[in-house]
Amino acid sequence: MECLRGHSAKINCVTNSRSYSIIVSGSDDQTCIIWDLNRMKYVRQLQNHEAGVQFVAVNDTTGDIATCSGPVIRIWAINGDLLLTKNTSHPILCCTFYEGRQNEWLDEDMIITGHKKGIMKIWNKTLVEQKLASNINEKKVVKWGLSLRHQLKHENRLGLTSSSDIVALLASGTQRVLYSGDSLGKVYTWVLPDVKTESHWMPDNQTDNCLKCGTKFAVYERKIHCKTCGGIYCSGCTQPGIDRNSRYCEDCFEN
Numbered sequence: 260m261e262c263l264r265g266h267s268a269k270i271n272c273v274t275n276s277r278s279y280s281i282i283v284s285g286s287d288d289q290t291c292i293i294w295d296l297n298r299m300k301y302v303r304q305l306q307n308h309e310a311g312v313q314f315v316a317v318n319d320t321t322g323d324i325a326t327c328s329g330p331v332i333r334i335w336a337i338n339g340d341l342l343l344t345k346n347t348s349h350p351i352l353c354c355t356f357y358e359g360r361q362n363e364w365l366d367e368d369m370i371i372t373g374h375k376k377g378i379m380k381i382w383n384k385t386l387v388e389q390k391l392a393s394n395i396n397e398k399k400v401v402k403w404g405l406s407l408r409h410q411l412k413h414e415n416r417l418g419l420t421s422s423s424d425i426v427a428l429l430a431s432g433t434q435r436v437l438y439s440g441d442s443l444g445k446v447y448t449w450v451l452p453d454v455k456t457e458s459h460w461m462p463d464n465q466t467d468n469c470l471k472c473g474t475k476f477a478v479y480e481r482k483i484h485c486k487t488c489g490g491i492y493c494s495g496c497t498q499p500g501i502d503r504n505s506r507y508c509e510d511c512f513e514n
Contacts, residue, residue: 261299265292268311279337283324291326293339303339318356318368323384324372325370327351332372334384334403340357343384345405348375356400357430357451369451370405371437373425377413379439382406411449413441436487444513448487460489471496471508487511 268287275282275296282294291305291312305326314327322337330350334342368384382415387404390397413423428442437449452460463482469476470490476482482491485508486500498512499505 263294263299263301264324265294265301265304266290271311271313274315274317274320274324279317279322280338281317283315283317284317285326287311291315291324294325301324305333305335305339305341307341308333314351314354314448316354316356318358319367320358323356323368325354325356327354327372332370332405334370334405343403343405345382347372347374347380349378350405350427352424353428355428355430357432359432369408369430370440371428371430373428373439373498375424377423377425377441379413379425379428379437380407381409381411383408411439413445413447414416434488449510450486461491462490466491469493469496471510485511 266284266288270284270286272285273282280296281302282296283291284294285291289308289311293305294300295301295302305324307333309325310327310328312328314325316325323342324333324335324337326333330335330347331344332347332351332354333344336342350444351372351374353373355371357371370382370384372380372382372482374380382405383465384403388399389400389402391400415427423441423443425439426442429438431438435451436513437451438446439449440446448464469492471492472495476493483494483506484491485497486505487507488511490508497506497508500507
């Protein structure tokens with residue numbers, strides 16, 4: 260067992276990256292520290308946060324580090340360089356990277372943040388062209404920025420926005436879905452925006468029986484795919500969604 264010392268105030272969050280063999284800790288002292296996981300030694304400090312760092316996340320594919328302080332998210336390179344700073348307008352309660360299936364390289368990095376009142380925001384890290392005014396002429400520079408791709412909300416069956424807070428996020432590259440947990444103990448499942456709805460569906464020729472009741476499908480009977488898990492079910496073992504155009508197996512519907 261090792262004891263790592265470096266922060267001067269309460270530690271709020273710790274995460275790790277096996278790919279890069281690091282630990283990252285965030286503290287009320289307005290800093291994050293990167294630690295070498297193999298040697299259990301201090302590497303460097305990420306500073307200049309406006310307040311205590313409440314959440315940190317590491318992208319195992321690129322090595323990018325996200326630090327969240329109040330409504331502000333910062334993205335750092337693995338070597339400690341600050342890539343971008345973004346004010347999300349809402350206090351950030353949790354954050355995660357989407358790393359794709361089996362840590363594949365993505366054209367645009369996707370970052371998901373969780374907020375109060377059931378709000379989630381999905382961001383893309385993109386290169387943004389900015390103009391810098393000078394006495395002679397304007398110069399154009401290209402910098403990293405976050406562009407808002409989607410905003411999602413937890414809603415109940417009446418279509419009303421939930422008053423609970425998003426406190427946990429998990430982006431599954433294997434299942435191509437996003438799991439979100441709120442302060443009331445509910446977990447929601449979302450199909451990620453870069454995924455075609457059919458991409459996680461079980462092929463029709465993989466089974467001739469309903470996965471729930473085992474009933475064999477008739478020749479011309481429709482095989483219904485659950486929008487969440489992608490499994491094949493009969494009409495009696497599925498439930499309609501809020502929009503009536505999607506159907507879910509009984510287990511996914513209850514969850």
